[in-house]
Amino acid sequence: MLISLVRTVVMYVAILISVRLMGKRQISQLQTSELVVTLLISELAVMPIQQHDDPLWNGLIPMLVLVVCEIVVSLLMLKCGKFRQAVCGNPMIVIQNGRVLQDQMRRLRMSTEDLFEELRQAGAFALEEVAYAIVETNGELSVLKKSAADSLTPKQAGVNVPEEALEVVVISDGRISQHSLKLCGKDPHWLREQLKCQGTELSEVFIMTARTDGKQLIIKKQPKGG
Incomplete structure (x- = not known):
């Protein structure tokens, strides 16, 4: 044994x-x-x-x-x-300009049920919404929707949005993640200063996140039984 x-x-x-x-x-x-x-x-x-x-x-x-x-x-x-x-083959187009390429589906031995299941998982619930669908070499289906069926982006709407910021967990259950601090460009000294400003001890923190744009969020531990 x-x-x-x-x-x-x-x-x-x-x-x-x-x-x-x-x-x-x-x-x-x-x-x-x-x-x-x-x-x-x-x-x-x-x-x-x-x-x-x-x-x-x-x-x-x-x-x-x-x-x-x-x-x-x-x-x-x-x-x-x-x-x-x-070794891996090539990506194969199964829908082009909204038209299903039946020959390609036969080569892939892909049924219509499989195709529609993959489309639904990609967020396309109607065939008329799809401009292109490509079966990648790993078997995944990549879908490009038609412009009229795709989600409206802030750029298309002419709306200015703030720049993207990476958010990482720098403290988890009272433990500091040095790797996460490096990812957001911070150091332990910055972390201690933030905790001091909030009047919080490290041992009291359940989750603390930091963003590359300078914002942070602190969630304190709840008392046991609370």
């Missing part, structure tokens, strides 16, 4: 490291090569856990090889466009 527990923890850590080395992506965003490697790593991780007679290296070494292969393939795709097309 103890051996199975130790092997499971070791393989879990190995998978985390492997995924971290390959980069951060959601399952729906995986390219073909990344999906293949992810599935193979999952299979390789199970073998050493179930087969106690086999050394862990029998699973760890193939996982390392797969990660290295994926990194090499990713670098090649960055350097060579033709190689990337061969």
Whole structure:
């Protein structure tokens, strides 16, 4: 029992490291090569856990090889466009100028139900609203609505709006995030000054956010049972 527990923890850590080395992506965003490697790593991780007679290296070494292969393939795709097309394919237009391209849908083996489901998820609930729809290499559907059906932007309405500002959490449950402070261009001295101006101690803060435009928000902790 103890051996199975130790092997499971070791393989879990190995998978985390492997995924971290390959980069951060959601399952729906995986390219073909990344999906293949992810599935193979999952299979390789199970073998050493179930087969106690086999050394862990029998699973760890193939996982390392797969990660290295994926990194090499990713670098090649960055350097060579033709190689990337061969591995990942090309984006395919399924709706052009409001017209459904049936040949393209047949090539993708995409049903009309799948198409309309993807359109609804993209916020297009009527086919006549869509100008272009493109199936990306990761399988996601990108939708460009017609101007008459799209949301009106402040620029189109001639309205001046304030510039965008990044907001980050600099204090979470009484703990300072140095990384978040750097993101908004602040430092611990600025943070202490803000808390002093508000008459608040660090231990009393549940959430404090800071924005790149200088604004901040402080939410104090609630008393227990309150």
